[in-house]
Amino acid sequence: MSSSNDIITLSHGAGGKAMRDLIDDLFVKGFANETLAALEDQARFDLSTICSAGKQLAMTTDSYVVDPLFFPGGDIGKLAVCGTVNDLAVGGAIPLYLSCGMIIEEGLPLETLRQVVLSMKTTADQAGIQIVTGDTKVVHKGAADKLFINTTGIGVIPAGIDIQAQRAKPGDAILINGFIGDHGAAIADARGELSLESNIQSDCQPLNDLIAQMLNTCPDIHCLRDATRGGLATVLNEFAEASQTCMSIDEKRLPVRAAVRGFCEILGLDPLYLANEGKLVAIVPAAAAETLLAIMRQHPAGKDSVCIGEVTQAPQGHMLLKTAFGGERLVDMLVGDQLPRIC
Amino acid sequence: MKYVDEFRDPAKAKAILNEIQSLLTKTAIVKQRPLQIMEFCGGHTHTIFRYGIEKLLPETIEMVHGPGCPVCVLPRGRVDDALSLAERDNVIFTTFGDAMRVPGSQKSLLQAKADGADIRMVYSPLDALNLARKHPDKQVIFFALGFETTMPSTALTILQAEKQAIENFSLFCNHITTAPTIKAILDEPDMILDGFLAPGHVSMVIGKQPFEFIAEHYHKPIVITGFEPLDILQSIWMVVQQISAQRSTVENQYARVAKASGNLPGLQAIQQVYELDASSELRGLGKLDHSGVKIRDDYQQFDAEKKFALTKHAASDPAETCCGDVIKGLMRPWQCHAFGNSCKPETPLGALMVSSEGACAAYYNFGNVNELLARRQKDTVNS
Numbered sequence: 001m002s003s004s005n006d007i008i009t010l011s012h013g014a015g016g017k018a019m020r021d022l023i024d025d026l027f028v029k030g031f032a033n034e035t036l037a038a039l040e041d042q043a044r045f046d047l048s049t050i051c052s053a054g055k056q057l058a059m060t061t062d063s064y065v066v067d068p069l070f071f072p073g074g075d076i077g078k079l080a081v082c083g084t085v086n087d088l089a090v091g092g093a094i095p096l097y098l099s100c101g102m103i104i105e106e107g108l109p110l111e112t113l114r115q116v117v118l119s120m121k122t123t124a125d126q127a128g129i130q131i132v133t134g135d136t137k138v139v140h141k142g143a144a145d146k147l148f149i150n151t152t153g154i155g156v157i158p159a160g161i162d163i164q165a166q167r168a169k170p171g172d173a174i175l176i177n178g179f180i181g182d183h184g185a186a187i188a189d190a191r192g193e194l195s196l197e198s199n200i201q202s203d204c205q206p207l208n209d210l211i212a213q214m215l216n217t218c219p220d221i222h223c224l225r226d227a228t229r230g231g232l233a234t235v236l237n238e239f240a241e242a243s244q245t246c247m248s249i250d251e252k253r254l255p256v257r258a259a260v261r262g263f264c265e266i267l268g269l270d271p272l273y274l275a276n277e278g279k280l281v282a283i284v285p286a287a288a289a290e291t292l293l294a295i296m297r298q299h300p301a302g303k304d305s306v307c308i309g310e311v312t313q314a315p316q317g318h319m320l321l322k323t324a325f326g327g328e329r330l331v332d333m334l335v336g337d338q339l340p341r342i343c
Numbered sequence: 344m345k346y347v348d349e350f351r352d353p354a355k356a357k358a359i360l361n362e363i364q365s366l367l368t369k370t371a372i373v374k375q376r377p378l379q380i381m382e383f384c385g386g387h388t389h390t391i392f393r394y395g396i397e398k399l400l401p402e403t404i405e406m407v408h409g410p411g412c413p414v415c416v417l418p419r420g421r422v423d424d425a426l427s428l429a430e431r432d433n434v435i436f437t438t439f440g441d442a443m444r445v446p447g448s449q450k451s452l453l454q455a456k457a458d459g460a461d462i463r464m465v466y467s468p469l470d471a472l473n474l475a476r477k478h479p480d481k482q483v484i485f486f487a488l489g490f491e492t493t494m495p496s497t498a499l500t501i502l503q504a505e506k507q508a509i510e511n512f513s514l515f516c517n518h519i520t521t522a523p524t525i526k527a528i529l530d531e532p533d534m535i536l537d538g539f540l541a542p543g544h545v546s547m548v549i550g551k552q553p554f555e556f557i558a559e560h561y562h563k564p565i566v567i568t569g570f571e572p573l574d575i576l577q578s579i580w581m582v583v584q585q586i587s588a589q590r591s592t593v594e595n596q597y598a599r600v601a602k603a604s605g606n607l608p609g610l611q612a613i614q615q616v617y618e619l620d621a622s623s624e625l626r627g628l629g630k631l632d633h634s635g636v637k638i639r640d641d642y643q644q645f646d647a648e649k650k651f652a653l654t655k656h657a658a659s660d661p662a663e664t665c666c667g668d669v670i671k672g673l674m675r676p677w678q679c680h681a682f683g684n685s686c687k688p689e690t691p692l693g694a695l696m697v698s699s700e701g702a703c704a705a706y707y708n709f710g711n712v713n714e715l716l717a718r719r720q721k722d723t724v725n726s
Binding site for chain 1: 441
C-alpha cells in the first residue's frame with residue numbers, strides 16, 4: 001500500500017516487485033477491465049466481434065507531453081484519451097481499444113499519477129472505450145518532464161463511410177462544432193508566464209458520439225478532422241491542398257469566445273492557429289448542412305455548431321478568409337509556433 | 344469586444360472608402376500615376392494585410408511598406424553578436440518572440456537554443472529582470488530591440504535594476520530612432536512617395552515635433568496613425584485630403600493615445616539612460632547618423648556589450664536578396680528574385696521574410712504567392 005506522500009522512484013520501472021505493485025494498484029484497478037486484468041504481454045481480441053462491427057480496421061497513435069499536467073478544463077490523462085479517440089472518430093471509426101504507455105520522471109508524486117489514471121478511466125468510460133494494455137517506464141530526473149503518455153487506439157469503420165481530405169468539392173459546406181482556440185489559450189494561460197487573469201477552459205472532450213450521430217444523419221460526410229495543433233487554419237489548408245479546392249471562410253461567422261479574442265489581441269496571436277482538443281471541422285454536401293447542424297446542436301459536444309463557410313473553386317489549394325472588416329486575405333499554414341510581436 | 348469592434352466596423356470602412364474615392368477624383372496626381380503612401384510602421388503593415396485593406400483601396404492608391412519593423416532592419420552582424428552573447432556559459436539570453444527566427448550569418452536564436460544555449464522568450468524586459476532575480480548565479484541578458492516605442496520600458500528596467508542593485512542583469516542595446524530612418528528614405532534619389540502614415544506608438548512616446556521636418560522640408564503630408572483598420576483608412580483619407588489640397592502638415596489621427604507632446608516620463612527615462620550614438624547600421628539602409636542609441640556611461644554596468652567585452656561581427660546581406668530596396672520602398676517584395684525561391688518563411692534569407700510585420704512575410708502569408716510569382720515573371724518578360 002502507498003501513502004499520499006509517496007513518489008515514483010526508479011524501482012517502480014525496474015521490472016521487480018515495486019513495478020508489479022504499481023501496475024496492480026494503480027493501472028489494473030484504475031482502468032478496470034478483464035482484458036487488462038489478464039496481465040498477459042498483449043491484449044487479445046475476438047476477431048469475429050471486431051469484424052461484425054465494420055468493414056475496415058483503423059489504428060492511430062499519439063504522444064502527450066503537455067505542460068502543465070493539469071489545466072483548466074482537463075489534464076494530460078483526459079487529453080491522452082480524447083486525442084486518440086478523436087483521431088479514430090474523425091476517420092468515421094468506432095473507437096474500441098486503447099493502449100497506454102507512460103514515461104514517468106522519477107520523483108513524480110504517486111498521487112499525481114493516480115489522478116491522471118482516474119481521469120483517463122473517466123474519459124474512456126465517457127467515450128465507451130477500454131484501455132486494454134500498457135507499459136510503464138521510469139526515467140532519471142531531467143530525462144523527461146514529469147509525465148509523458150502515449151496512447152494507441154484501434155477502431156472499426158462501418159461500411160459505406162468514406163471520409164477523405166481529397167473529397168472536398170466546390171459547393172460543400174464547412175461546419176465546426178463550437179468555439180475555436182480555447183485549448184491553446186487555456187494552456188498558455190495555465191503556464192502562468194503571462195500573469196493574465198482569465199477563466200478560459202480547455203475544450204478537451206471526446207467527439208466520437210457526436211460524430212456517430214452526424215454519420216447516422218449523413219453517412220456521406222466528405223472530410224472530417226479534429227483541429228488540434230496548428231488550429232482551424234491548418235486543417236483547412238490540409239483540406240484545400242488535398243482536394244485542390246479553396247476553403248472560403250467568413251470571419252464574421254467564426255465562433256471565438258470574447259476571452260480568447262482578448263487573449264489573442266493582447267499577445268498579437270491569431271485564434272485561427274490556436275490548438276483545440278474538442279473541435280471537429282466537417283466538409284459536408286450543402287444539401288445536408290442544415291440537418292447536420294440541427295443534430296450537432298442537440299449534442300453537448302456540438303451545441304455551438306455553426307457553418308463557417310463553403311468550399312469554392314479558386315484559388316486552388318488555399319484558405320481564403322473574408323475579413324469581418326470587408327476585406328479578403330489568404331490564410332497560410334504556419335511555419336513554426338506563433339511568435340508574439342515586439343510592439 | 345468593447346473598444347476593439349468600434350474600430351473594425353465594415354459600414355464605417357465603406358463610408359471612408361467612398362470619401363477617399365471622391366477625393367481622388369479631385370486629386371491631380373492620380374491622373375498620371377497612383378499615389379504612393381508609405382506606412383512606416385510594421386504594425387501598420389500587419390493590420391493592412393490582416394484585414395485585407397490593400398484590396399479594399401482604389402487602384403489609384405498604392406501602399407508602400409516601410410522599414411518600421413524593428414527586427415527587419417536589424418543587421419545580420421548584430422544577430423551574430425546576439426548569438427555570441429547567448430552562447431556564453433552561464434548566460435540566460437532573453438528576447439521578444441519576433442527575434443527568435445531572424446537569421447544571422449550562420450544561424451538564428453531558435454537554432455542556437457536547439458544547440459543548447461539558454462535562450463528564453465519573454466513578454467517584457469521586466470520578465471527578464473525577474474529571471475535575473477530568480478537566478479542570481481546566472482547572467483541574464485535582454486535583447487533590447489525596437490524604435491522609441493520600446494525604449495521607455497527598457498530604460499525603466501535598467502533604472503529598476505540599478506535601484507534594486509541587481510548585478511547579474513544587462514541589456515544588449517539595439518534601439519533605433521525613427522526620424523533619421525525616415526530622412527534616409529526621403530533622401531533616396533529614386534524615391535517616389537506622396538505621403539506617410541506615421542507610427543502611432545512611436546508618436547505616443549516622442550510626440551509630434553520630430554516629424555515636422557517631413558512636412559516642412561520635404562513637403563510631404565504625414566498623419567500619426569493608430570493600429571486598427573479604421574485608423575488606417577481614416578489616416579489614408581487624411582493624407583489624400585492634404586495631397587488634394589496641396590498642403591503638407593503633421594496631423595494626428597491617433598489623438599486618443601498619442602499626445603502632441605509625447606510621454607514626458609517616458610522621454611525622461613530614455614534621456615536618463617540612453618544617448619544618441621554617432622551612427623548606427625540599419626539593415627538595407629546602411630550606416631545612418633544618429634539612427635540609434637547607446638547606454639550612457641553612468642549605466643555601463645548594465646551594458647552587455649561592455650560587460651562581456653563583445654567583439655562586433657560584420658556580416659553583409661546575402662547577395663541574392665534585395666532587402667534594402669524593399670525596405671526603402673523602391674521595390675515590391677515579389678519583385679525580388681529570391682522571394683518564393685530561395686527566400687521563404689520556412690527558409691528566410693532576410694528578416695523581412697521572418698517577422699509577421701515584415702513586408703515579404705506579409706505578402707507571402709496573406710497574398711497568393713503563385714499569382715505574385717506569375718506577375719514577377721510577366722514583369723521580367725516585359726522589361
